[in-house]
Amino acid sequence: MAILSVENVNKRFGGLKALDNVNLQIDAGTVHAIIGPNGAGKSTLLNCFVGRLEPDTGSVMFDGSSLLGIQPHQINQLGVSRVFQTPEIFGNLSLLENVMIPAFAKRDGSFTMNAWMSVSSESDLRDMAMDMLADVGLEAKSADIAGQLSRGDKRRLELAMCLVQQPKLLLLDEPTAGMARADTNNTIDLMKRIAERGVTMVVIEHDMHVVFSLADKISVLAQGTVIVEDLPENIKGDPRVQEAYLGGAHL
């Protein structure tokens, strides 16, 4: 059953047609990768899922409700979490606080005037956040300031921040961009573990190593439109994919 269904989505930037009639069905419990050459419209498409961009026409339905015309925080409250290309964390706060904050959002909603409560009395959320940090291997650093972490650790923290909300859909925008090989492999292992728990993921990625070790299904986007959608083993040999990536040159 499709948890995210994208139908006939079009988006123009002036004269440029960034998305040309995109159709996409993401099945619950699967890892779906969206690949494509630079400028294919991958990030534009992702931004249409999270309320940052509004498509000109078409529909984006998530779990029975439309994602169009609502704010990013409302989309998150529906159960969609997002990982950014550059990790977006709370750099001035401790790791524990970084993970507790999303847990508060999940429990208390988008705004609560809880100025008279005390954070230190929230032992349930604290335990939950500590478990999550342990899960990504950062529990020893829980009191550290997040801004001082390495790139790979920041990514893991960001994943913990998303996972603590138990999202129905996790969107990842080039999760291993700019990472050393060791960090990339650690991140892939972590994402594999997450996928095994049945979290639905949409991954946008350049790195084929990442894509083929994770994805259940791959959509190839070129010039704003989905040219192929298939299982990973079939994608590798598909001539249309090679043409899109290599501009028609024969190997």
Added chain:
Amino acid sequence: MKMFSMDKKDILLFLCFSVAVLTGPIILEPFGAGYPDLLQKFAIFGIFALGFNILFGLTGYLSFGHAAFLGMGSYTAVWTFKLLSMNPIPAIVFATVMGGLFAALIGFISLRRSGIYFSILTLAFAQMSYNLAYSVLTPITNGETGLQLNQADPRVLDVMFGRDYGAVLPSSDFFGLDMTGYPGFYFCGIVLIICFFIAMRIFRSPFGMMLRAIKSNQNRMNYTGFNTRPYTLAAFVISGMYAGLAGGLMAVTDPLAGAERMQWTASGEVVLMTILGGAGTLLGPVIGAGAIKYFENIFSAFNEGILMGIYDFLPETLQHIMVSVSGLFVGEGWHLTLGALFMLIVIFLPGGLMEGFNRIKTLVTNRTGGGSDGAATPAAAE
């Protein structure tokens, strides 16, 4: 009870703060600041800075227009004196409420922008309020003369309870206790303690944590499921209420309100206080407010006569040169000293005086081989 759970460290901090405020007249006596007029100023500006810090220090929105709420509080308090009663309680309650309402209005518009645009918007609104108070609003504000009490004021509540001030101009009194001198200071001091307690609760609450998160990364907050607008507006209104309360207390200790209280220099002063003390720390703004008011008091009191006395030991020509040079920094020119002091702090102690205290604390505890009570852990500037 879950709601009132407080860390032992916080209880200790609160008790120390309360004792320090209440024994202020004794503690500050050796520094020549142990007299009520100055102590009142410490308390009132402490409240002002404490509230401003919730917006600027926690949420990261630099308002340059908080004097508007201070002025609003003063006008409201004087009007309450005129219409209702000389008792300070209704005056400060209304001042706080009006400060908050005014802040809700200005905040609602200004918070559509952030960064420098937000600062400019708040500055514009405050200057607008200042000019309106001087011109078209003269029937309410009494323009340049300032709003004053009058023997013929109705004072409905006072009349109802048979409180008669006779033929003299009344002054505010708390059930018969005159709000000048020490009673006036203790009234402000107790309000300051209550305000400090509330600020401490906000700092330690999930709400306070969200404000710090907004300062840290507003984009992530949105994608984490928080609607940041109501959070920033709530912080703005709370700080406006603190400012209104401070303005109200100014009128309690001296029942008079003038438009100059809304001027941008007054808005700038609270920014200086907060940064000087340490933005984002609990105690810093109160200390910053105290420091600025203390130095203002000392340096502005100097005049040429006193300076001549100080440089008496020098030969006459040198004495005259020294007097004319240092004369620039005192009296009317004490702002020059303030500016120099501010520059030194910002360059060498970006975290304000609180950072300085913490550095000294770590230095001392390191030297004594690590304190025994665990105070050696750098408690993140609180």
